[in-house]
Amino acid sequence: MEVKMIGISKSFGTNKVLEGVDFELRSGEIHALMGENGAGKSTLMNILTGLHKRDAGKIYIDGTEHYFKNAKEAEEFGVTFIHQEMNTFSNMTVLENMYLNRELKTKLGLLDNKKMAAEAKKIFNELHISLNLEAQVDTLSVGQQQMLEIAKSLMTNGKVLIMDEPTAALSETEIDNLFTIIRGLKNNGVAIVYISHRMEEIFALCDRITVMRDGISVSTHQISEVNVNQIVRDMVGRDIGDFYPEKTTPIGAIKFEVKNLTSTGLFENVSFSVREGEILGFSGLMGSGRTEIMRGIFGIDRYDSGEIRLNGEQITIRKPSDAIKKGIGFLTENRKDEGLILDFSLEDNIVLPSVDEFSKRGLLEQKTIDEFVALLLKRLVVKAENKDVPASSLSGGNQQKVVLAKWIGIGPQVLILDEPTRGVDVGAKREIYLLMNELAQRGVAILMISSDLPEVMSVSDRIIVVREGQLAGEVLKSEATQEKIMNLATGGN
Structure with a gap:
């Protein structure tokens, strides 16, 4: 699936969040979307998936103008958004969250818990994660909840997967496992939008990068043709100096x-x-x-x-x-x-x-x-x-x-x-x-x-x-x- 967003604009009240943003996503690519907090990255993706309505601009999917009414319709079409803030229900079990609004049923119309559990375990095995299907979500750590969100998205057999800070709460081992999954999805033709602030991940994983600043799409580069300093300049509009500032404080009692x-x-x-x-x-x-x-x-x-x-x-x-x-x-x-x-x-x-x-x-x-x-x-x-x-x-x-x-x-x-x-x-x-x-x-x-x-x-x-x-x-x-x-x-x- 190929996506092209042209001239997208959006305001909330008097606050202009997007002003004529262009973004293109190709099948089978991992496309990084970077920018400072508040640059409009998540808003742009929320417009693509129907969570927000655009004020201006056009969206083309596989060459045809197309707009989703809501996130559920986008997901059914094959476009899934894994948000930075978890969308799990804390008082429900892991298995119930996995199959919310897409439960499997027997011929008698009863919940097919056995089949759902088997499918869930298969996905967990692919991700190399261990979660108790009967555990309530509020007993999971933030990192475990993040892996649950990723596992949920893999159940939809989507064609476009949007990931907003997917590794923020994961360990190094879990990140490696996730990257293996993402590369496998890419090889199967899935287009992935990867929103992250971690430069090392962007350069290790992505094919192209689009940088946003203050609601505008500033640049798009092939990862192989750009360096960290250029991306930082595009993001903040200036050089920021040493990323980790030197600490010279004397340590006391x-x-x-x-x-x-x-x-x-x-x-x-x-x-x-x-x-x-x-x-x-x-x-x-x-x-x-x-x-x-x-x-x-x-x-x-x-x-x-x-x-x-x-x-x-x-x-x-x-x-x-x-x-x-x-x-x-x-x-x-x-x-x-x-x-x-x-x-x-x-x-x-x-x-x-x-x-x-x-x-x-x-x-x-x-x-x-x-x-x-x-x-x-x-x-x-x-x-x-x-x-x-x-x-x-x-x-x-x-x-x-x-x-x-x-x-x-x-x-x-x-x-x-x-x-x-x-x-x-x-x-x-x-x-x-x-x-x-x-x-x-x-x-x-x-x-x-x-x-x-x-x-x-x-x-x-x-x-x-x-x-x-x-x-x-x-x-x-x-x-x-x-x-x-x-x-x-x-x-x-």
């Missing part, structure tokens, strides 16, 4: 300690410390227990035993409000469900954990709040019409910036960042790295979980590797290699 922290079945005897101005990275395979450790520290989940110390003093954290009062912030990997209240305005989301600081005699000081929020939105370069729009109206990367602004707003002593650049564009990633360095200069102790090995090696002062709920080892930045980290993560020496 021990700020935060965890001793023998244990949660039965999740993690055991976890002990580490982080100093003032230090960025301590946490690496490991998906399901290794990295996130569970941080959730225990922050009070989202209970731990059974162990000690937590802040500035040498033992503290008790039984719920997130306890952690916030102590100056501990936590940017979770699941911004949609845990990081934001999507119906609330940007301002309300940002001031939520620090609202008490803006009240005097029980009354909120609105002018101070407005100035505070405006400062954070400007500092983080959040692309939004104004501070009063709902968080749901922002792109994924800009939502991530709002979550980060929320925790910066409490004036943290310790900041836990779980996949802080997930779904964030190249320019915004650098802004986040600069901000982390800025916070470190103020003496903040930072704990960063990242599945991106180049990121964790470049940004961290030290790296702790987690395997099966235990600390497998520690690597200094100066000694870190991908092989060394993966060896520890997989049970080597």
Whole structure:
């Protein structure tokens, strides 16, 4: 199937999102779509699949002008969109999610659970993933939910597959498996739109790339004829300098300690410390227990035993409000469900954990709040019409910036960042790295979980590797290699 979109324009209210975008997709190619958060990539694909109506422009499929009324019609036609934010139903099982609205039935009209389970297992085997078909989706990690979304899409035998940040929550092994699947689909003539901010994936996987900036299609290149610097210039309109900014902050005294922290079945005897101005990275395979450790520290989940110390003093954290009062912030990997209240305005989301600081005699000081929020939105370069729009109206990367602004707003002593650049564009990633360095200069102790090995090696002062709920080892930045980290993560020496 070949797709050609010509002169596509779209506005939401007074906000022009797309202005005359051109995009072409050929059968059997993997076409990267790149651009900063808010550039209009997802909106363009939502127009193709019928989720949004275009204001102007034309769409041709195999040479014939064609428009889908909705995503279901597009899927039936062979065009499937795997969105960055998961579209699973958390209170349903894995198998129920796989076959939602396309259930298989026996001749008697009953659900054919046996056949559905067999087909689902076949797809899981192709993807080299292991998921319990009877498990409720809300018990799965973000990465497992992402693999479930990919597995669902492979059931439609589609001709066009759109993937929005498909590897954001996957381990290196799972990414390799996914790439094998994608290349197999390409060889079978499937056309794939690959939206990603990870340059190394684009150059390893894709045939062509279209770059968008501020709602306009800036350029289209053959991957073999372009380099990273050219793509970055196309994306941001300028050179951004070193992608990973140098960190020169002196590291001070021990700020935060965890001793023998244990949660039965999740993690055991976890002990580490982080100093003032230090960025301590946490690496490991998906399901290794990295996130569970941080959730225990922050009070989202209970731990059974162990000690937590802040500035040498033992503290008790039984719920997130306890952690916030102590100056501990936590940017979770699941911004949609845990990081934001999507119906609330940007301002309300940002001031939520620090609202008490803006009240005097029980009354909120609105002018101070407005100035505070405006400062954070400007500092983080959040692309939004104004501070009063709902968080749901922002792109994924800009939502991530709002979550980060929320925790910066409490004036943290310790900041836990779980996949802080997930779904964030190249320019915004650098802004986040600069901000982390800025916070470190103020003496903040930072704990960063990242599945991106180049990121964790470049940004961290030290790296702790987690395997099966235990600390497998520690690597200094100066000694870190991908092989060394993966060896520890997989049970080597």
